[in-house]
Structures are given as structure tokens and as C-alpha cells.
Amino acid sequence: MCGRYATTVDPALLAVELDAIDETRSGTRVPEERHEAANYNVAPTDPVLAVVSRHSREHPDDAPRRRIRRMRWGLVPSWTKADEQGRPVRSAPLINARADTAASKPAFRTALTRTRCLVPMDGWYEWVLEPSAAGKAVKVPYFMTPTDGSRLYAAGLWSVWHDRAASSSSPLLSCTILTTDAVGELTGVHDRMPLVLGDGQWDRWLDPDAEPDAELLAGPSAAEVAGIEIRRVSQRVNSVANDGPDLIAPADPVGPAVGEQISLL
Structure with a gap:
């Protein structure tokens, strides 16, 4: 699964790199106050960056463009009811969706x-x-990151939610990260991993006019994730209140190496 991650890219820089439109300052709402570019300890319900591809409202016949938007991590399906304060009613944030079953789940199939x-x-x-x-078992955090310092792009789904009782309220954009079976050395950490996609797959995944590509949903091969390092890191990341680059710095070993652990979470 993917329940915590790090992201440090500025949305304006990301827009330049991806030839995208930066829409992170648009009128949509997210329920948190944290909007800084760098977050080394992204947790459920935090605002996060997401890349979408959409047609222009003014020129719908034009080709779709990549757009950078800020969303709440934890998908809120459009049909979710609102509470008395105009917030979506949800018992737990939908931060992950299984790539192999998303098409059959009411919360994810439309997205x-x-x-x-x-x-x-x-x-x-x-x-x-x-x-x-x-001798006592402890939970040890690991950080999975490209060895070359590049970014990963996980396949996700997103949704637009409105409080139907308040037509003037701003929409809430939210997203979830798709997960797939872990492959290669990553199986020594968890049996699931984010569905990471390479740059040659992005347009196929984002295309708003096409059905989801079954080949992409099947997940990467062990060779495609061989460049991901498995790094033991500080237990400071255990608390969502902690942030900063020290969270992803290598930590001294406290037990057996990955692949020798007694059980997985």
C-alpha cells in the first residue's frame, strides 16, 4: 500500500517540466492549511499535487492539456453526502485503490x-x-526512492465533489493512489506498492478520451523498478507532526536487513 510519502517539487517548476498549466491557485478548496511545496511526510487528507489532462472549457474541441492541480489526498466520490457543515461525510479517507479491482468498486469505477x-x-x-x-520487535520505516534522485509518478484517480445544498461553495478536488503487487526487491518491504508509471506511459494513462489501459493497470515489471532504492530512515517519520529533509536521510540499522524481516505490515 502507500500510506505516507514525500514530495518536494514546486508546482510552477513541475508545470514547466511537464509542459503543463499550473492551476494550483484556482478556486477549488482543500480542507487543510498546508500548501507549501515541500512536504516530507505527506499524510492522508493533506493537500497534494496531481497531474491531470483536460480539455479547455472555452475550447472543448482542442487537444487536452496537462494541468497541475492541488487536491485532497483521500478520494471523495461525487455522490458522497454532505454533513451539516457542508463537508463530505466519510468514515475513512480513500487514499489507495487496488488497480486490479478499482473497475468493480463503486467508489472508484467512474473515476x-x-x-x-x-x-x-x-x-x-x-x-x-x-x-x-x-529482542523486542519494532516497526522500522523505509523510504523507497529512485537512486538517481528523480521523481516517481504514481497512477491515481481523482474526483470533484460539491455540497449540493450550497451551490455557491467551491468544489473539492480529491485523489487516491492506485496500488499493485510489489515486484523485485520491493516485495521484501510490503506485498503492495504504488502503481508507478514511466514517462512513456503518462499520456496513455491521462488521456481523458480513452478507456483505461489494461496493460498499465497490470503494474510494472521487476526490471522497471530496479532503480528504486530501499532506504532505512529515521523513526521520526512515524509522527505526522514531523517534517523536513532529515526524514528521508539514511538511518543506522537497528535490526536485520530488508528481506530478513520477521513479518510485514
């Missing part, structure tokens, strides 16, 4: 067909249960 996105990240975290020097 899979119509509104797919990419979620840029420097890497993601997972926790492995390992024995400590004292």
Missing part, C-alpha cells in the same frame, strides 16, 4: 473511466516489523 491522474512523489514510506537489539 477510473473518466478522471485519471498522476501523483508526483520523491518516494514513499513503508514500515517493517523487525527485532531490535533488545
Whole structure:
């Protein structure tokens, strides 16, 4: 799965790199106050950057353009009811969706067909249960990130939610990250991983006029993720209150190496 990750890119820079339109200052709402570009400890319901491809409202016949938007991490389906304060009613944020079953799930199937996105990240975290020097098992965090310092782009789904009782309120954009079976050395950390896509796959995934590509949903091969480093990091990341580049710095070992852990979370 993917329950925590890091992202440090500025949306304006991302727009330049991807030849996209920066729409992060648009009139949509997110429920949190955190809008800084760098977040080394992204948690559910945080505002995050997402890349979409949409037609222009003014010129719908033009080719779709990539756009950078800020969304709430945790998909809110459009049919979700509002509470008395005009907020979506949801027991738990839908931060992940299984790529192999999303098409059959009411919360995800419409988004899979119509509104797919990419979620840029420097890497993601997972926790492995390992024995400590004292003999007691502890949860040890690992950070999965490209060895060359580049960014990862995870396949995602997004949605637009409105409080139907308040027509003047701003829409809420939200997203979820698709997960797939882990492959290669990543299986030593968790049995699931984000569905990462290479740059040659982005346009096929984002195309708003095409059905989702079954080949992309099948997940990457072990060779395609061989450049991802598995890095043990500080347990400071355990608290969502902590942030900063020290969270992704290599930490000293406290137990057996990855692949020798006693169980997985």
C-alpha cells in the first residue's frame, strides 16, 4: 500500500517540466492549511499535487492539456453526502485503490473511466516489523526512492465533489493512489506498492478520451523498478507532526536487513 510519502517539487517548476498549466491557485478548496511545496511526510487528507489532462472549457474541441492541480489526498466520490457543515461525510479517507479491482468498486469505477491522474512523489514510506537489539520487535520505516534522485509518478484517480445544498461553495478536488503487487526487491518491504508509471506511459494513462489501459493497470515489471532504492530512515517519520529533509536521510540499522524481516505490515 502507500500510506505516507514525500514530495518536494514546486508546482510552477513541475508545470514547466511537464509542459503543463499550473492551476494550483484556482478556486477549488482543500480542507487543510498546508500548501507549501515541500512536504516530507505527506499524510492522508493533506493537500497534494496531481497531474491531470483536460480539455479547455472555452475550447472543448482542442487537444487536452496537462494541468497541475492541488487536491485532497483521500478520494471523495461525487455522490458522497454532505454533513451539516457542508463537508463530505466519510468514515475513512480513500487514499489507495487496488488497480486490479478499482473497475468493480463503486467508489472508484467512474473515476477510473473518466478522471485519471498522476501523483508526483520523491518516494514513499513503508514500515517493517523487525527485532531490535533488545529482542523486542519494532516497526522500522523505509523510504523507497529512485537512486538517481528523480521523481516517481504514481497512477491515481481523482474526483470533484460539491455540497449540493450550497451551490455557491467551491468544489473539492480529491485523489487516491492506485496500488499493485510489489515486484523485485520491493516485495521484501510490503506485498503492495504504488502503481508507478514511466514517462512513456503518462499520456496513455491521462488521456481523458480513452478507456483505461489494461496493460498499465497490470503494474510494472521487476526490471522497471530496479532503480528504486530501499532506504532505512529515521523513526521520526512515524509522527505526522514531523517534517523536513532529515526524514528521508539514511538511518543506522537497528535490526536485520530488508528481506530478513520477521513479518510485514
